[in-house]
């Protein structure tokens with residue numbers, strides 16, 4: 001079984017710095033979770049694949065996130081006035097979550113590696129009566145879709161989670177939620193892909209994607225900081241940079257970026273087994289295996305372009321801390337040690353952009369906002385689409401690139 | 404929000420001198436320090452419950468400190484004690500006053516003078532109780548009148564390596580031995596230092612006085628020796644030291660062991676550059692001034708508009724340089740804010756500039772003579788803890804060194820530097836390990852991304868319930 005010491009040694013091993021191949025059936029741009037997972041699933045199907053990463057692997061969103069599986073319906077999926085159509089959409093989204101849950105169930109076996117996967121459950125808390133009603137409404141949708149959640153209030157809630165603020169209006173609990181170690185998942189996919197013959201090249205920035213004709217079998221010439229490579233199919237999995245590279249080809253993707261803020265505290269004796277989210281406010285909170293608390297949930301940081309990091313703003317630390325202390329009062333005496341931030345790409349409807357462009361055949365996109373939870377799943381879906389002719393319908397219409 | 408012409412972070416010699424100078428030219432000044440008294444390191448005041456009857460009796464530095472602090476007596480300066488600067492955003496500092504919630508102060512100009520901290524040195528046993536830094540020992544004595552042990556051993560390098568034990572011994576502490584890694588100053592070096600010394604006689608005299616004190620008290624002193632191990636079960640019981648070559652590499656077979664109950668480590672200081680890094684000020688690297696230093700122009704301005712730096716926090720240069728730098732920065736700031744004219748600026752500055760040049764010369768000769776050598780980074784064995792906050796041993800770090808020149812990668816895979824001290828203790832050791840493994844100079848190794856808060860703060864003090872999050876995912880810009 002692989003462990004983290006081993007991976008650290010592999011990460012930038014010399015092969016990654018070797019010359020680019022002259023050509024490859026598929027070129028993947030981006031070595032985050034989506035790119036690395038895809039390289040693995042394509043390699044298992046015997047596809048000739050080369051992955052190009054500008055920096056080291058897993059250093060952007062996939063290496064800076066909290067590593068939580070968000071399966072419950074969450075704040076960002078809700079709209080002001082929920083209609084029947086919304087119910088249907090939420091049910092579909094929940095089914096996708098269930099598929100992802102199944103994949104996470106099996107991933108350590110599949111990759112023969114310890115990835116820190118644990119299913120320890122997740123809370124969704126409500127402060128107001130309206131929020132509590134949302135918990136009940138979402139539970140109905142989730143249970144129909146097949147995701148087990150329980151809603152508790154009053155003494156029952158206080159007994160089940162005595163550490164949460166006793167005056168919360170209620171909580172939902174989903175036993176299937178959990179987490180994995182984000183520092184290990186992507187690199188492990190890359191390592192397994194490399195074993196299967198995929199070529200992983202780091203410190204290789206894609207500068208231009210040129211459409212070509214005349215060289216039989218190749219539709220694209222990829223210009224990089226380390227030379228050019230010909231390919232038949234491209235997958236753009238460059239996370240926050242997906243839109244920028246696509247605009248070179250005249251594609252206008254419905255996506256935007258933000259920096260996301262995370263607070264991390266000193267360690268305290270372990271007691272919080274399950275992750276905590278809020279149905280009405282920005283909060284995700286959990287106690288890690290190192291006994292520290294990681295607190296985030298969508299508070300912004302200042303967006304700056306590569307190679308600058310996304311820099312934190314105090315207001316986010318303060319607002320985020322307030323929500324966290326409100327929900328888990330013991331936190332008020334726990335010290336904040338550090339903040340960090342990562343770049344986060346999202347779509348305006350929070351749906352993935354997944355599949356092949358109809359306008360530019362051969363050009364694919366793999367991008368998803370809750371990319372840790374869904375990354376492996378959507379990469380697997382895209383790999384199936386790319387390896388099994390006539391599987392157009394595998395990818396939901398709402399995910400289409402040219403939508 | 405309170406607004407100031409000038410906010411000064413750090414109430415040591417640099418900050419006090421700057422505050423006094425700026426206020427005397429009519430600027431509205433805030434002086435912030437996380438400690439309960441002014442004085443910084445060298446001029447540290449005694450702790451609560453203690454009084455000093457006559458400053459001159461406690462030592463020259465105490466007296467000088469009292470004089471400097473007294474300059475503020477008749478001036479209007481808002482002093483914020485027990486107040487930590489957690490971060491700086493645009494033209495505001497975010498401060499946390501003891502026990503209270505975060506607050507903001509706005510400034511037109513900012514002077515950062517946060518001083519330095521002791522250089523941590525990693526060797527087997529360095530985390531044993533009873534092993535402390537020389538500066539911590541000095542603080543104990545200065546503020547609490549407590550000696551760290553009854554058989555105290557000093558290991559270090561530099562002029563303060565003598566000053567510390569001499570001061571402690573002056574308070575009656577039992578010093579059983581001192582080792583200095585540098586050679587006994589030879590004739591050449593003495594001439595070199597003497598040449599730069601015009602006007603620095605007091606400093607030389609101090610050094611001679613310390614040495615004399617040690618000799619007359621029969622405290623054994625050995626040159627060219629370095630600490631290699633602290634031994635003991637639950638606390639330090641003995642220390643082993645050995646002779647070194649000119650790169651401070653241990654010469655095998657020269658080890659000696661001494662029974663002690665306290666070991667003080669004094670291999671110099673690191674500038675506290677965190678706030679400068681957060682702001683993106685341009686930095687440089689000078690081993691002889693503590694490693695990472697802040698680039699300043701002749702007035703102390705950093706590369707970031709309206710931000711000045713002074714004192715050891717910008718590069719180790721000692722308290723006299725700190726004071727001169729503090730005053731020059733304050734004058735320039737007063738001129739930029741229209742309180743003094745350009746012509747009187749150069750007149751007022753002339754005296755300080757002369758002191759500065761003289762002191763800088765002396766200090767750089769000293770710093771060069773005692774520059775840290777690479778052997779200091781080679782003392783750990785596989786079992787030695789490198790990151791004491793997260794208990795990470797050398798053996799668990801070695802695999803990640805194979806493949807990267809980025810300490811952030813090492814950090815991500817080993818948790819080295821993720822704990823309470825945020826790498827203050829282990830970061831340089833990691834950089835040195837990478838530099839050695841990859842055969843590049845340590846000055847070229849990047850550092851982990853700077854982030855707030857500068858020191859740990861309770862979430863309850865940070866939390867601000869008035870900040871709402873109604874709009875999901877708004878961009879900060």
Ligand SMILES: Cc1cc2nc3c(=O)[nH]c(=O)nc-3n(C[C@H](O)[C@H](O)[C@H](O)COP(=O)(O)OP(=O)(O)OC[C@H]3O[C@@H](n4cnc5c(N)ncnc54)[C@H](O)[C@@H]3O)c2cc1C
Pocket residue numbers: 029030031032033034035052053054055056057058059060061062063064065066067068069070204205206207237238239240241245260261262296341342343344345366367368369370371372373374375
């Ligand atoms: C702070 C934070 C917390 C989060 N928490 C969670 C969570 O708990 N659960 C969850 O499900 N999701 C979470 N997310 C979202 C999730 O992390 C992302 O959706 C996911 O990691 C995206 O993966 P990716 O591979 O698409 O992007 P990335 O990981 O960003 O990978 C893109 C890669 O492309 C490379 N690249 C870019 N341009 C080029 C170029 N021109 N040439 C070559 N390479 C290039 C980049 O260097 C990068 O390595 C969080 C995100 C953040 C920022």
Ligand SMILES: Cc1cc2nc3c(=O)[nH]c(=O)nc-3n(C[C@H](O)[C@H](O)[C@H](O)COP(=O)(O)OP(=O)(O)OC[C@H]3O[C@@H](n4cnc5c(N)ncnc54)[C@H](O)[C@@H]3O)c2cc1C
Pocket residue numbers: 412413414415416417418435436437438442443444445446486487488489516517518519520521537538539541563566567672675713714715716720721722723725857
């Ligand atoms: C432990 C130690 C012992 C020393 N002993 C001697 C000695 O015996 N003889 C000698 O000649 N020199 C000594 N020095 C060197 C001497 O102290 C310095 O040269 C001199 O103090 C530098 O002055 P300064 O104003 O730059 O910094 P300092 O005197 O260190 O003052 C900096 C002040 O800034 C405050 N501060 C820092 N960060 C923050 C923040 N984020 N928020 C709020 N406040 C902050 C600190 O509490 C401190 O009071 C010592 C240095 C150290 C570190």
